[in-house]
Amino acid sequence: MDLAQRYTDVGVIGAAGKMGSGIALLLCQQMTHRRLGPDGKGRRFKLTLMDVNDAALDGLQSYLASQLKRMAEKSTILLRGLYADRKDLVENGEIIDAFVADALALPRFTTDLGAMKGAHMVFEAIAENIDLKKKVYGELKNLCGPETWFFTNTSSIPISLLDREVGLGGRIVGYHFYNPPAVQKLLELITGPDTQSDLIEASKQIASDLRKKVIPANDIAGFIGNGHFIRDGLYGISELERLTGEHGFPEAAYLVNHVSQDWLIRPMGIFQLIDYVGVDVFQCILGVMNRFIDGEDLHSTLIDALMDKGVRGGQNPDGSQKDGFFRYEKGRPVAVYSLDEGKYQPLDDSWTGKLDGLLGTLPEGYVPWKGLARDPGKNEKLAAYFANLRATDTLGSSLATSYLKRSKEIGENLIKSGVAANAEDVNGVLLNGFFHLYGPINDYAADPQTVH
Numbered sequence: 001m002d003l004a005q006r007y008t009d010v011g012v013i014g015a016a017g018k019m020g021s022g023i024a025l026l027l028c029q030q031m032t033h034r035r036l037g038p039d040g041k042g043r044r045f046k047l048t049l050m051d052v053n054d055a056a057l058d059g060l061q062s063y064l065a066s067q068l069k070r071m072a073e074k075s076t077i078l079l080r081g082l083y084a085d086r087k088d089l090v091e092n093g094e095i096i097d098a099f100v101a102d103a104l105a106l107p108r109f110t111t112d113l114g115a116m117k118g119a120h121m122v123f124e125a126i127a128e129n130i131d132l133k134k135k136v137y138g139e140l141k142n143l144c145g146p147e148t149w150f151f152t153n154t155s156s157i158p159i160s161l162l163d164r165e166v167g168l169g170g171r172i173v174g175y176h177f178y179n180p181p182a183v184q185k186l187l188e189l190i191t192g193p194d195t196q197s198d199l200i201e202a203s204k205q206i207a208s209d210l211r212k213k214v215i216p217a218n219d220i221a222g223f224i225g226n227g228h229f230i231r232d233g234l235y236g237i238s239e240l241e242r243l244t245g246e247h248g249f250p251e252a253a254y255l256v257n258h259v260s261q262d263w264l265i266r267p268m269g270i271f272q273l274i275d276y277v278g279v280d281v282f283q284c285i286l287g288v289m290n291r292f293i294d295g296e297d298l299h300s301t302l303i304d305a306l307m308d309k310g311v312r313g314g315q316n317p318d319g320s321q322k323d324g325f326f327r328y329e330k331g332r333p334v335a336v337y338s339l340d341e342g343k344y345q346p347l348d349d350s351w352t353g354k355l356d357g358l359l360g361t362l363p364e365g366y367v368p369w370k371g372l373a374r375d376p377g378k379n380e381k382l383a384a385y386f387a388n389l390r391a392t393d394t395l396g397s398s399l400a401t402s403y404l405k406r407s408k409e410i411g412e413n414l415i416k417s418g419v420a421a422n423a424e425d426v427n428g429v430l431l432n433g434f435f436h437l438y439g440p441i442n443d444y445a446a447d448p449q450t451v452h
């Protein structure tokens with residue numbers, strides 16, 4: 001079966017979730033383009049969107065309607081080409097409405113996994129739970145034909161394990177979109193030794209159809225993105241625990257978060273990022289990695305303690321941030337969790353100012369992440385800033401330099417252990433998936449004498 005044929009019958013499982021809804025949107029847009037294009041003539045297209053949560057499927061319908069309209073508004077030139085023979089469509093608005101109506105005619109919403117019968121490609125984005133994924137793939141294997149391909153959005157579970165234990169015969173790839181899938185450009189493609197070669201080739205083509213940048217990762221739990229993020233998070237946590245003795249927990253959390261955001265010029269501090277991803281998700285991925293990776297203690301008693309106290313992070317249905325290490329207002333941290341007291345302590349200048357003083361002044365050349373993100377001269381500015389950082393003798397610069405060293409070591413270990421092919425791939429994941437301005441494998445933390 002060729003790819004054009006495969007695109008005619010596609011399923012998404014967990015379609016109403018955070019990731020599944022974005023994947024459903026991208027596929028709905030791509031399949032509609034194909035249906036309207038020269039290859040679509042005479043073919044019937046079916047997009048089956050399945051989720052166990054019926055109410056959330058209602059929300060998915062309105063999400064698709066609003067997002068497809070936005071996408072259509074941005075692609076009127078392409079749509080004019082696709083609707084060239086529709087002389088009745090004159091204004092852009094008419095073409096946009098026609099596209100949205102055509103796109104919304106494709107999906108069928110269901111809570112019945114049985115509806116996947118006949119699907120040529122199934123994209124799965126259900127919860128990150130090995131037993132649940134194995135159960136669902138076991139059912140899919142019996143339901144779908146022997147040619148069906150499976151694309152799992154798992155963040156950490158080795159795909160060879162699913163392949164082997166369910167007996168999928170190499171018909172599954174790891175297709176790791178980043179959140180939100182409709183916006184994020186990166187896609188980590190994970191294949192195992194048994195993955196069918198035509199599936200690997202088609203996976204690259206589909207990623208290109210969906211306008212994603214593919215970075216390949218080897219099938220080792222956590223892959224590149226979480227392989228770096230989880231260890232980077234554990235390093236931040238170890239620094240928090242070390243500094244708690246001297247300063248107290250909320251103070252240490254503030255210090256490490258501040259250094260990992262501002263002193264490292266990253267989009268978010270490390271604890272803010274863990275809150276965004278979810279303390280619960282962090283714990284879950286940690287658990288999977290710990291199970292499959294030998295010789296490394298990938299575990300955090302602090303994360304376990306936060307979870308025991310119900311501190312879970314993640315987002316509310318309206319997209320606002322739930323409480324985690326920090327409490328947020330309008331997306332900004334306004335209070336920090338006190339582990340001893342089990343409540344949030346407002347971030348106010350009376351004590352954060354003192355801590356800022358302890359860290360010292362930010363090195364010369366500092367520009368916040370936002371100010372550099374779109375600056376074409378950012379590489380030179382970063383190099384100058386980090387040279388000043390290395391030349392500064394303050395608590396802030398020493399914490400930041402150690403952080404950079406550890407981040408680089410994590411990146412290099414991902415290559416040594418075979419997860420990533422090279423530094424370019426490690427850096428590419430952090431640049432594209434985490435919006436860092438520089439990859440972890442760099443000379444920024446190096447001793448000035450060793451920099452060339």
Ligand SMILES: NC(=O)c1ccc[n+]([C@@H]2O[C@H](COP(=O)([O-])OP(=O)(O)OC[C@H]3O[C@@H](n4cnc5c(N)ncnc54)[C@H](O)[C@@H]3O)[C@@H](O)[C@H]2O)c1
Binds near residue numbers: 052126129
């Ligand atoms: N959220 C992220 O930032 C992110 C990023 C990359 C990858 N992932 C991965 O994507 C997957 C989904 O994560 P998410 O954040 O979208 O989770 P989510 O909880 O938002 O969505 C999961 C969806 O799956 C549905 N579901 C649960 N069991 C099901 C079943 N048996 N059959 C059908 N539907 C079922 C749920 O109702 C829910 O709508 C996980 O494997 C996760 O590791 C998440």
